[in-house]
Amino acid sequence: MPKIAVLPGDGIGQEIIPQAVRVLKAVLAEKEADFEFQDYPVGGAAIELVGKALPDETLKACQEADAVLLGAVGGPQWDHLPASKRPETAALLGLRKGLNFYANIRPVRMIPSLLATSTLKEDVLDGVDMVVIRELTGGVYFGEKGRSENPRSAYDRMSYTEEEIRRILVQGFETAMLRDKKLCSVDKANVLETSRLWREMANELSKDYPEVELTHMYVDNAAMQLVRNPKQFDVIVTENMFGDILTDLASMLGGSIGMLSSASLSGTQGMYEPAHGSAPDIAGKNLANPLATILSVALMLRYSFGMEDEALRIEKAVEKVLEQGYRTGDLAQAGDKLVGTVEMGDAVLAAL
Amino acid sequence: MPKIAVLPGDGIGQEIIPQAVRVLKAVLAEKEADFEFQDYPVGGAAIELVGKALPDETLKACQEADAVLLGAVGGPQWDHLPASKRPETAALLGLRKGLNFYANIRPVRMIPSLLATSTLKEDVLDGVDMVVIRELTGGVYFGEKGRSENPRSAYDRMSYTEEEIRRILVQGFETAMLRDKKLCSVDKANVLETSRLWREMANELSKDYPEVELTHMYVDNAAMQLVRNPKQFDVIVTENMFGDILTDLASMLGGSIGMLSSASLSGTQGMYEPAHGSAPDIAGKNLANPLATILSVALMLRYSFGMEDEALRIEKAVEKVLEQGYRTGDLAQAGDKLVGTVEMGDAVLAAL
Numbered sequence: 021m022p023k024i025a026v027l028p029g030d031g032i033g034q035e036i037i038p039q040a041v042r043v044l045k046a047v048l049a050e051k052e053a054d055f056e057f058q059d060y061p062v063g064g065a066a067i068e069l070v071g072k073a074l075p076d077e078t079l080k081a082c083q084e085a086d087a088v089l090l091g092a093v094g095g096p097q098w099d100h101l102p103a104s105k106r107p108e109t110a111a112l113l114g115l116r117k118g119l120n121f122y123a124n125i126r127p128v129r130m131i132p133s134l135l136a137t138s139t140l141k142e143d144v145l146d147g148v149d150m151v152v153i154r155e156l157t158g159g160v161y162f163g164e165k166g167r168s169e170n171p172r173s174a175y176d177r178m179s180y181t182e183e184e185i186r187r188i189l190v191q192g193f194e195t196a197m198l199r200d201k202k203l204c205s206v207d208k209a210n211v212l213e214t215s216r217l218w219r220e221m222a223n224e225l226s227k228d229y230p231e232v233e234l235t236h237m238y239v240d241n242a243a244m245q246l247v248r249n250p251k252q253f254d255v256i257v258t259e260n261m262f263g264d265i266l267t268d269l270a271s272m273l274g275g276s277i278g279m280l281s282s283a284s285l286s287g288t289q290g291m292y293e294p295a296h297g298s299a300p301d302i303a304g305k306n307l308a309n310p311l312a313t314i315l316s317v318a319l320m321l322r323y324s325f326g327m328e329d330e331a332l333r334i335e336k337a338v339e340k341v342l343e344q345g346y347r348t349g350d351l352a353q354a355g356d357k358l359v360g361t362v363e364m365g366d367a368v369l370a371a372l
Numbered sequence: 373m374p375k376i377a378v379l380p381g382d383g384i385g386q387e388i389i390p391q392a393v394r395v396l397k398a399v400l401a402e403k404e405a406d407f408e409f410q411d412y413p414v415g416g417a418a419i420e421l422v423g424k425a426l427p428d429e430t431l432k433a434c435q436e437a438d439a440v441l442l443g444a445v446g447g448p449q450w451d452h453l454p455a456s457k458r459p460e461t462a463a464l465l466g467l468r469k470g471l472n473f474y475a476n477i478r479p480v481r482m483i484p485s486l487l488a489t490s491t492l493k494e495d496v497l498d499g500v501d502m503v504v505i506r507e508l509t510g511g512v513y514f515g516e517k518g519r520s521e522n523p524r525s526a527y528d529r530m531s532y533t534e535e536e537i538r539r540i541l542v543q544g545f546e547t548a549m550l551r552d553k554k555l556c557s558v559d560k561a562n563v564l565e566t567s568r569l570w571r572e573m574a575n576e577l578s579k580d581y582p583e584v585e586l587t588h589m590y591v592d593n594a595a596m597q598l599v600r601n602p603k604q605f606d607v608i609v610t611e612n613m614f615g616d617i618l619t620d621l622a623s624m625l626g627g628s629i630g631m632l633s634s635a636s637l638s639g640t641q642g643m644y645e646p647a648h649g650s651a652p653d654i655a656g657k658n659l660a661n662p663l664a665t666i667l668s669v670a671l672m673l674r675y676s677f678g679m680e681d682e683a684l685r686i687e688k689a690v691e692k693v694l695e696q697g698y699r700t701g702d703l704a705q706a707g708d709k710l711v712g713t714v715e716m717g718d719a720v721l722a723a724l
C-alpha cells in the first residue's frame with residue numbers, strides 16, 4: 021500500500037497541510053483507501069516534542085514512504101540554536117540528504133487572474149507554463165573546498181559524474197514527455213568541462229527520446245531569456261548552482277511566492293512542499309494561503325503516483341477558484357473575495 | 373600625453389565609432405589637443421589587411437594607450453575560420469588578456485523615454501540606475517579543469533587569491549564613492565569557500581570606505597531582486613561567473629541592447645565598447661544606433677581620465693536626444709523622429 025508521510029511542521033504549516041490533505045483525499049475519492057496517511061513531527065514542533073528537528077522515527081518513516089508532504093519549518097523560537105540544530109537546516113537538509121533527492125522540480129505557471137501581481141508586463145507573462153529542474157546533489161556546492169593563508173586564497177571544486185548527470189537528464193526528458201516535449205538544457209559548455217560532459221550526455225540521451233526537441237542554452241543567456249521571453253520554455257534542466265539561480269529567477273514569473281510548489285525527487289520517491297516558509301507572523305490566524313501546498317499535492321500525484329488526470333484536476337480547480345475571485349490576504353486586491361485558509365480549501369474542494 | 377587607441381573593427385563598428393569620436397572631441401573642446409588619438413585595425417578588417425584579427429602592432433599600441441575605444445568585430449566572412457582565429461575570440465579575448473583587464477563595468481540606467489521597450493513594468497524600472505561590476509580573470513572559468521573516462525566524470529576548479537579579490541572589491545568601493553555610496557557584494561557564502569573569503573575581504577575593506585554602505589546578497593536572491601525591485605541597487609560587485617549571469621540579466625533592465633555600454637579595466641587603463649555586436653546585416657547603411665558607443669566614451673572619461681563632469685555631460689545629452697524623440701530604427705516606435713547613425717551623432721553634439 022503506497023505510504024504518504026505528512027509533516028505539517030511549524031507556523032502556517034499546521035494550517036496549510038490540513039487543507040492540502042483534504043484536497044488530496046477528495047481527489048483520490050474511493051482510491052483513498054489504497055493509500056496510507058500518517059502524520060510525523062518535524063522542525064521546531066519536533067524539537068519541543070523530542071529534542072531534535074528531524075527525529076529518527078520521522079526520517080525512517082519518510083525513507084519508507086512513497087511520498088512526503090511537508091508544510092514548513094522554523095520560527096523565531098528556534099533561531100538562537102546553532103545552525104546545525106535549527107529546523108531549516110537540520111530538518112530540511114536532513115530530509116534531502118537522508119532521502120537522497122537528486123532532482124528539484126519547480127513548476128512556474130502564470131495564472132491569468134494573477135497577472136497584475138508580477139513585475140513583468142502582462143503580455144510577456146500571459147501563457148507562461150514551464151518546469152525548471154535542478155540537480156541537487158552534485159556540482160560546486162558539494163565539491164571539495166579549501167583555504168590557504170598568507171596570502172589567502174580559496175577554492176571550490178565543481179564536479180559531476182556520468183551517473184549524476186544521466187539521472188537528472190532522464191528526469192528532464194521524462195518530464196518533457198509529460199508536457200510539450202521541449203527540453204532546454206542549460207549549461208556553460210563554452211568554458212566549463214563539467215558543462216561539456218553535460219551537453220555531450222544530453223545529446224546522447226536525446227536519441228532515446230526522439231519525440232523530445234532538445235535545445236541547449238548558456239546559463240547567462242537563459243537568465244536573460246527568462247525575463248525577455250519566458251513563454252519560449254517548456255522544461256529547463258540544469259546543474260545545481262545554475263538551477264539555484266534560475267529557479268529563484270523563474271519564481272518571479274509565477275505571480276506570487278504563495279503559489280509556488282516544489283518537488284524533490286529520487287526516482288518516483290518524492291518530497292512535496294510549498295516554496296514559501298513557515299510565516300510565523302501570520303500563523304494560527306487562518307490567514308495563510310494554502311494554494312502552493314495544494315499544488316504540491318498535484319505534483320505528488322504526478323511524479324510519485326503517475327496520476328496525471330488527478331493532478332490536472334487539482335491544478336484546474338486552483339485556477340478556477342482564482343478566476344472566481346477568491347484570494348487570501350497575500351494576493352488580495354480591491355474587489356476580490358478575501359478568504360481565510362480554511363475557506364480557500366473549501367473553495368478548491370467545491371471546484372474539483 | 374594621454375593616448376587613446378581607436379579600433380573601429382567590423383560591420384557597424386566603422387559607423388558608430390566616428391560618431392563617438394566626434395562627441396568625445398566635442399566634449400574635450402580645447403583639451404582635445406592634450407590627447408593623442410590614433411586608429412588601429414582589429415577584427416576581420418585586420419585579417420584582410422595583415423592576416424590576423426589582432427595584429428601585434430594593434431596589441432602593442434593598446435597596451436601603451438591609456439584608453440581603447442572599440443567598435444565591434446566579426447562577420448559572416450570570417451565565421452569559417454577556426455575559433456582561435458575568428459575575430460570575436462582572437463581579437464576580443466586577445467585584447468582582454470593582453471591588457472590584463474580584471475574588471476568589467478556595466479552601467480544599467482533606465483532612460484525614461486525608453487520605458488515602454490522593456491518587458492518589465494514601467495513603475496518597476498522607472499529610476500533604475502546601477503552599475504554591475506564583474507571580476508574577469510579568476511574563478512571557475514579560468515581554473516584547472518579535467519575529464520576522466522570509464523565512467524566519465526569532469527571537474528572545474530573555482531579559485532580566487534586575496535589579490536584578485538581585493539582589486540575588484542576596491543573597484544566596487546571606488547565606483548560606489550562616485551555614485552550613491554551603496555555597494556552590494558554578491559556571493560554564495562553559505563556554500564562556497566571562495567565566497568566566504570570574498571565576503572570576509574569585503575567586510576575588511578569596508579573599513580577603508582566608511583562612507584560606503586556595504587551589503588551582501590546571495591547570487592540566487594540577487595537574480596530574483598533584479599527582477600523584483602531593481603531600484604534598490606546602486607553598485608553590484610561580484611565574481612566572474614555570477615557576474616556573467618547577472619550582467620546579462622541586468623541588461624534586460626536598460627530598455628535596449630542598443631543603449632548598453634561597457635568598460636573593461638585594469639586600474640585606470642581601460643577598453644570601452646558597446647555591449648552589442650557588429651550587426652553585419654545593417655552595416656554600411658547608416659542605420660546603426662551609435663548611443664551605446666557614445667555612452668562608452670562617457671565611461672572612458674569617468675574611469676580612465678577622472679573627468680566626471682564631461683562624462684555626465686555626454687550622458688545628459690544622450691538622455692536629452694531621446695527625450696526629444698530621436699530614435700534609430702532599433703528603438704523607433706510610431707511618432708518618433710527616425711534618424712540614421714550620423715544624424716543621431718549630430719543630435720547628441722547639438723545637445724551637449
Ligand SMILES: [Mg+2]
Nearest residue numbers: 264265268592
Ligand atoms: Mg536558490
Ligand SMILES: [Mg+2]
Nearest residue numbers: 240616617620
Ligand atoms: Mg554573459
